[in-house]
Structures are given as C-alpha cells and as structure tokens.
Amino acid sequence: MKKLLLIATSLFLSYSIYAQTDDDDLKAMFDDGNISTSKNVLKINSLAWPAGDLPIHYERVLLEVLSVEVGVGYILDMETIEIQIPYEDRVGSKGNGYSLWVNPRLFLTGNAPEGYYMGMLYRRRAYSFEYTYNDYVIINGIQSPFAKGRFMVDFMYGFGLRFVDSGLYQSSLPSFNKMRMVFPTSVKLGYKF
Amino acid sequence: MKKQFFIALVLIFIFNAAAAQEVNVNMGPEFMAAKRSTLSGIIGYDQTGYYVLQSKLRGLNPQTMLAHFDNQLSLTKQVELSPSYEGKELIVESIVYMDGKIYLFTSFKNHKLGKKFLFYQTVNKSTLTPNNDLKKIEEIELNKSKDGDYWFTTSKDTSKILCIKNLPNDKDEPESFGIKVFDSKMQLLWEKSVELPYAEKLFDISKYIMSNEGHVYILGRLYEGKAKETRKGKVNYQYKIFAYNRDKSEKEITVSLGDKYITDLQMGISDAGEFICSGFYSNMGTHSIDGTYFLKIDPKNNKVLSRHAKEFPTDFLTQYVTEKEAKKIEKQEQKGKDFELYEYDLDELIVREDGGAYLIGEQYYVRVVTTTYSTGNGGYSTRTTYYYNYHDIIVISFNRDGSIEWCEKVPKRQVSTNDGGFYSSYVRALYNDRLYFIFNDHIDNLQSWSTGKLKNYTAGQNGVVTLVSLTREGKQNRTMLYKAKDIETITVPKVCEQISKNELIIYGQKKKTHQFSRVVFK
Numbered sequence: 001m002k003k004l005l006l007i008a009t010s011l012f013l014s015y016s017i018y019a020q021t022d023d024d025d026l027k028a029m030f031d032d033g034n035i036s037t038s039k040n041v042l043k044i045n046s047l048a049w050p051a052g053d054l055p056i057h058y059e060r061v062l063l064e065v066l067s068v069e070v071g072v073g074y075i076l077d078m079e080t081i082e083i084q085i086p087y088e089d090r091v092g093s094k095g096n097g098y099s100l101w102v103n104p105r106l107f108l109t110g111n112a113p114e115g116y117y118m119g120m121l122y123r124r125r126a127y128s129f130e131y132t133y134n135d136y137v138i139i140n141g142i143q144s145p146f147a148k149g150r151f152m153v154d155f156m157y158g159f160g161l162r163f164v165d166s167g168l169y170q171s172s173l174p175s176f177n178k179m180r181m182v183f184p185t186s187v188k189l190g191y192k193f
Numbered sequence: 194m195k196k197q198f199f200i201a202l203v204l205i206f207i208f209n210a211a212a213a214q215e216v217n218v219n220m221g222p223e224f225m226a227a228k229r230s231t232l233s234g235i236i237g238y239d240q241t242g243y244y245v246l247q248s249k250l251r252g253l254n255p256q257t258m259l260a261h262f263d264n265q266l267s268l269t270k271q272v273e274l275s276p277s278y279e280g281k282e283l284i285v286e287s288i289v290y291m292d293g294k295i296y297l298f299t300s301f302k303n304h305k306l307g308k309k310f311l312f313y314q315t316v317n318k319s320t321l322t323p324n325n326d327l328k329k330i331e332e333i334e335l336n337k338s339k340d341g342d343y344w345f346t347t348s349k350d351t352s353k354i355l356c357i358k359n360l361p362n363d364k365d366e367p368e369s370f371g372i373k374v375f376d377s378k379m380q381l382l383w384e385k386s387v388e389l390p391y392a393e394k395l396f397d398i399s400k401y402i403m404s405n406e407g408h409v410y411i412l413g414r415l416y417e418g419k420a421k422e423t424r425k426g427k428v429n430y431q432y433k434i435f436a437y438n439r440d441k442s443e444k445e446i447t448v449s450l451g452d453k454y455i456t457d458l459q460m461g462i463s464d465a466g467e468f469i470c471s472g473f474y475s476n477m478g479t480h481s482i483d484g485t486y487f488l489k490i491d492p493k494n495n496k497v498l499s500r501h502a503k504e505f506p507t508d509f510l511t512q513y514v515t516e517k518e519a520k521k522i523e524k525q526e527q528k529g530k531d532f533e534l535y536e537y538d539l540d541e542l543i544v545r546e547d548g549g550a551y552l553i554g555e556q557y558y559v560r561v562v563t564t565t566y567s568t569g570n571g572g573y574s575t576r577t578t579y580y581y582n583y584h585d586i587i588v589i590s591f592n593r594d595g596s597i598e599w600c601e602k603v604p605k606r607q608v609s610t611n612d613g614g615f616y617s618s619y620v621r622a623l624y625n626d627r628l629y630f631i632f633n634d635h636i637d638n639l640q641s642w643s644t645g646k647l648k649n650y651t652a653g654q655n656g657v658v659t660l661v662s663l664t665r666e667g668k669q670n671r672t673m674l675y676k677a678k679d680i681e682t683i684t685v686p687k688v689c690e691q692i693s694k695n696e697l698i699i700y701g702q703k704k705k706t707h708q709f710s711r712v713v714f715k
Contacts, residue, residue: 022328025329026278026327026329027279029301029303029306029308029310029329030278030279030281030301030303031303031305031306032281032303032304032305032306033305035304035305036281036282036301036302036303036304037280037281065251065252065254106252107252108252108253108254109252109253109254110254111254111282116253145304148304148305148307149302149304149305150304
C-alpha cells in the first residue's frame with residue numbers, strides 16, 4: 001500500500017513538474033521584453049531639417065489598426081529647402097518658430113504600429129515674423145521594425161495643400177500664393193516602448 | 194410562409210430534375226456574411242456537419258474565421274480566430290483536420306530572442322475556440338532581413354502531417370530546410386535537416402507532398418548561373434526531386450528534357466505507394482505546351498520505374514475547335530512546324546487506384562488593356578482593364594506504365610474583367626474513376642460545346658452551372674446542374690471541394706449573401 005502511495009505521489013509530482021516546465025518554457029518563448037505589445041513609438045524625423053524644422057514625434061496605438069502620431073518641433077531661423085507649388089515667394093528669414101504635427105493613421109496591412117498605412121497629416125509651422133503655414137496632407141507610409149524589433153523606421157510621403165497666413169505681409173502676397181501644393185516626405189527613426 | 198414553402202418545392206424539383214440522373218443536388222439555406230468575406234476551404238467534417246475556413250478582409254489583412262455548418266448546410270457557429278498567449282498575438286499559419294480533431298498551427302516572432310516559434314493547439318469543436326494546450330514544435334533563427342516560413346501538408350489519408358521550416362538563408366548560402374513528420378496525434382515520427390548543394394538564389398522549392406507511409410518528396414527548380422528561365426536562347430533550368438524516406442535514406446532525381454522546356458510538374462502517390470511525377474513540356478518556352486512528361490519511382494529504393502515524354506497527338510490539338518482552326522493546325526503540323534497549346538496551367542495530378550493517373554490543366558491568362566480617353570476639358574486620362582481568361586480544361590489519362598491512354602478537352606469560355614476571375618475556373622470531383630467538372634457556363638454551350646463556337650459565360654439570364662462527366666474511357670457528357678437565375682448566389686468554383694468519396698460541396702456567393710450546396714454522385 002505504501003509502495004502504491006509512493007508511486008502515485010511520485011507520478012503526480014513528476015506530472016506537476018513536467019506541466020510547470022512546459023508552462024515555464026512557453027513563458028520564456030513569449031518573453032520578448034514586451035516588444036510585440038508595445039504601443040508607443042518615439043521618433044526623430046531625419047528629413048525635416050532642410051525645412052529648418054527639428055521635430056520629435058510620438059505615436060500611440062489606439063486600436064489594432066489605428067494609431068495617432070503627434071509631433072512638436074523647433075524651427076531654426078535659416079534658409080529652407082522645401083518643394084512647394086508655386087515655389088516659395090518669400091526669400092530670406094521668416095524667423096524662428098515652432099511646428100505642430102497631428103497624424104492619424106489607418107494600418108491596411110499588419111497591426112499598428114507596423115505595416116503599410118494611410119492617413120491624414122495636419123502640420124502647422126509658425127514663424128516669429130508672423131508667417132504661418134497650415135498644411136493639410138493625405139499620406140501613405142510604411143513602418144517596419146529593425147534591430148531586434150525595438151527600433152522602427154517609418155517612411156512616409158504625401159501630397160496636400162498649404163494655406164499661408166503671412167500676417168503683416170498678407171496684403172503684399174499675390175492671392176494665388178496664399179495656397180500652395182506641398183509634398184511632405186519623411187524618414188523617421190523610432191524607438192518602440 | 195406559404196411562399197417560402199412553394200419556393201422550396203420548386204427548388205427541390207429543379208435541382209432533382211437537373212441532377213441528370215448522375216447526381217443529386219441539395220441546396221442549403223442562404224446566409225448573410227460580412228461584405229469582404231469569402232470561403233477559404235473546407236477543412237473537415239464529422240457526423241455533426243462541416244468545418245470551414247472563411248477569410249474576411251480587414252484593410253488589406255485577411256482575417257481567418259472558423260465556421261461550422263450542420264448536415265442541412267445551415268451555419269451553426271462562426272468564430273474569428275485571433276489566437277494569443279498572455280496577451281501576445283499569434284499568427285495563424287495553418288488549420289488542419291486530423292483524426293477527428295482540429296489542429297491550429299500558429300507562430301510567434303520573438304525579436305528579443307531572434308526566433309520565430311511554431312506552435313500547435315487543438316480547437317474545441319463546440320465553441321470553435323483554441324484549447325489551452327499550446328505546444329511548441331519548431332523554431333527558426335531569424336535572419337537580419339528575412340523571417341523564414343513554415344509550410345504544411347498532410348498525407349492523402351490524413352494520418353500524418355508534414356511541417357517544413359524554410360530557413361531564412363542569404364541568397365548565396367546553400368538552400369536549406371527542416372522536415373518534421375508528425376502522426377495524427379502530433380507525435381513526432383521523424384525529422385531531418387537538409388542542406389542542398391545549391392545556392393538559395395538558384396533553387397526554388399515549388400511543391401512538396403507526403404505519402405501515407407510518411408515519405409517526403411520535394412520538387413524544385415534549379416537555375417544555372419542566374420535565376421532566369423532562358424539564357425542565350427537556351428533552357429536555363431531543370432527540375433529536381435528530392436525523396437526523403439522515413440528510414441532517413443534520400444535520393445535526388447533530375448527531371449530534364451534537354452532543350453525542351455518543362456513548363457510545370459505535379460506530384461502524386463499511388464495506393465501502392467509509388468511516387469508519380471508528371472507535367473507538361475514545350476519546345477518554345479514556358480507559355481505553351483507541346484506534350485506530357487511522366488515519371489514513376491519506387492519509394493523502397495527510389496529506383497526510377499518508368500519515364501516517358503510524349504507529344505500531344507494532332508487529333509487532340511484539333512479537338513473541339515472550328516473546322517477552319519483545325520485545318521490551320523493540321524497544315525502547320527504537316528509542314529513540320531510545331532503547334533502548341535498556349536497558356537495552360539497544370540492544376541492537378543490524380544493518381545488512380547489502378548496506378549494510372551489523370552493530369553488536369555486549364556487555359557488561363559490575363560490580358561491587360563490600357564486605354565487613353567479625353568476627359569472633355571482638354572485633358573486626358575487612362576484606364577486599365579484586366580481581362581481574366583479561363584478557358585478549356587484538358588485531361589490526359591496515363592496508363593499504369595506511363596504511356597498516354599487518351600487526351601480530352603473540356604471546352605469552356607470564361608472571360609471577366611477586373612475581378613480576378615472570382616466566378617471563373619472549375620471544381621473537379623473523382624467518383625468511381627469517373628471525372629466530374631462543374632463550372633459556370635453560357636446556356637447555349639450545352640448544345641454547341643463541341644463545335645468550337647462557344648459563348649462566354651455571363652451571370653444572369655443565360656448563366657448555368659454545368660456538369661461535365663468524363664468516363665474512364667474519356668467519353669464526355671455535358672448537362673446542366675442548375676440555372677444561375679434559380680438561386681440568389683453565384684457559384685464560386687475555385688473554392689468548392691470534394692469532401693468525401695461521393696460528395697462535393699458547392700459554395701455560392703453574391704455580395705453579402707452566401708450559400709452552400711451539396712452534390713452527391715450516384
């Protein structure tokens with residue numbers, strides 16, 4: 001009887017240990033430092049500097065296929081290079097300033113924040129010499145992980161309209177120059193957390 | 194209520210009459226499904242009914258749905274599969290029905306560990322949700338830019354499942370992969386790591402099958418120097434078959450016809466366990482076919498039992514074409530110029546119980562037409578239209594020794610635009626060595642099918658669902674299964690399936706309305 005009890009106990013124990021080991025093994029396989037479940041990405045924009053803009057972006061996953069990216073940047077007082085149609089009328093300094101970016105994104109492949117997405121971008125660039133750009137842009141992009149999934153590269157392009165508010169200079173602007181076409185392109189590098 | 198009863202009576206009458214003495218058709222009730230959803234496949238059935246996979250597009254992402262239909266073909270349960278473990282999402286790789294159980298295969302990419310794990314778990318047949326019995330069966334080391342893939346197939350008797358892990362090699366590294374064979378209870382039977390003496394960029398694995406005994410056959414195309422079909426006007430590839438037996442013995446077989454192009458190959462296994470490989474070849478290139486190739490191998494010692502290459506006979510090339518076309522072909526052949534059949538895809542190799550086989554192909558091509566037109570305000574715009582052409586089916590019957598017994602065309606004409614040919618093509622069934630083909634057709638073709646003057650299928654008044662039967666001797670009979678206007682859905686032949694020896698499930702869909710029906714062969 002004692003022998004039988006001993007066998008039963010050892011069988012139960014070995015099963016429990018086996019089950020425990022199985023579960024521990026699974027847990028280890030899924031321990032990816034929460035990279036796959038991270039919902040936040042902090043990014044820098046490598047293509048905004050020709051416009052004198054130095055923004056930092058933050059993207060937050062809202063739903064499985066929806067995220068929103070916001071950004072804020074400091075604008076340097078410098079000559080800028082940016083494609084606009086018609087081309088920039090005002091040469092010389094517009095002063096320094098700030099930029100604001102709001103960009104909701106719908107992911108068509110993959111789950112946010114990875115995959116191919118479409119979205120809208122509102123961008124405001126306000127300069128100290130009472131010169132403001134309000135851009136409304138339709139965008140496409142693709143965001144992929146690299147370097148063990150913790151870092152992201154986000155390539156985005158789009159086209160839209162720029163509404164120019166030149167304050168004191170408004171009256172001197174030809175009317176056709178108050179609205180322009182813009183083609184924002186960005187390559188952002190991000191950290192997922 | 195009375196109206197519904199009357200309609201049901203009429204439908205029963207129509208379908209029983211249309212059965213043309215060869216089959217019975219039982220229509221299931223219509224059901225509504227999400228707008229961008231369709232059937233992916235029927236995975237299995239038991240005494241309670243059928244288990245089917247459906248796919249629904251969310252954005253451009255296909256979502257997998259598992260559904261159960263009872264024996265009256267009514268939807269009883271439908272579940273979106275979104276497996277996860279402790280909040281971490283798993284990617285659905287495959288779903289297989291074996292030994293009365295539904296197995297779900299999923300993967301998880303762990304960037305931190307640099308690995309992509311493969312798991313399986315069973316699915317509760319009542320709730321259609323995954324059970325809490327997740328087990329790891331394989332893993333792939335991630336490459337910098339590639340993840341690697343998992344491929345699955347079952348043996349014909351579904352007693353075993355083959356899992357291949359395709360490793361994420363760099364293009365100059367040797368092609369390598371792993372083989373694991375499990376029984377129907379997911380016990381590992383044998384495994385093997387393979388490294389081929391060919392660079393990844395020069396070898397493409399195209400197909401893989403497994404015999405009931407668990408022997409694995411892998412078919413691939415090996416290019417010479419560069420992955421191009423033709424170089425300096427000559428064929429630049431040959432097919433390779435790799436046979437891996439359960440006892441770990443292996444053999445590499447080269448399939449080559451010198452300066453002829455082997456356009457495609459299919460593999461099959463006879464009831465006696467013999468491995469058969471067959472396909473089409475061409476003298477001109479990979480867009481046309483001139484004859485067939487047949488190879489049979491004894492799996493015990495991987496010895497080649499028979500090997501044949503045979504040109505299509507002229508009477509087959511001129512079969513069911515107009516007199517004018519037939520004369521043109523005959524003249525060309527008499528002058529010694531080759532006439533080839535254009536744009537035929539090899540669909541299937543069915544090995545018969547007698548050791549012979551049927552090889553089935555279909556003419557398929559896409560024509561792209563771009564037109565430029567004036568917008569009326571001085572501007573111009575362009576429009577691109579894709580024409581999806583699904584035409585004649587061809588069947589080649591091989592004797593046991595690999596010689597051609599007969600060739601037969603099943604004429605049809607299906608052209609549609611910008612829809613991927615959703616309602617085109619065919620479904621086939623095999624019952625008592627007799628082949629059956631079901632497809633959407635024009636009603637007039639029921640009479641004129643052999644004249645070469647076919648009318649294109651269009652949904653609506655003139656649309657019919659046609660049943661063609663081919664006897665063991667290659668005699669063709671064509672009847673109407675039912676009229677398209679008699680039902681609310683349009684048959685989608687590509688996803689229909691023969692699910693048992695004498696049963697075939699037909700799936701119909703029109704916008705959000707879906708419907709299953711069952712064809713029972715008599």
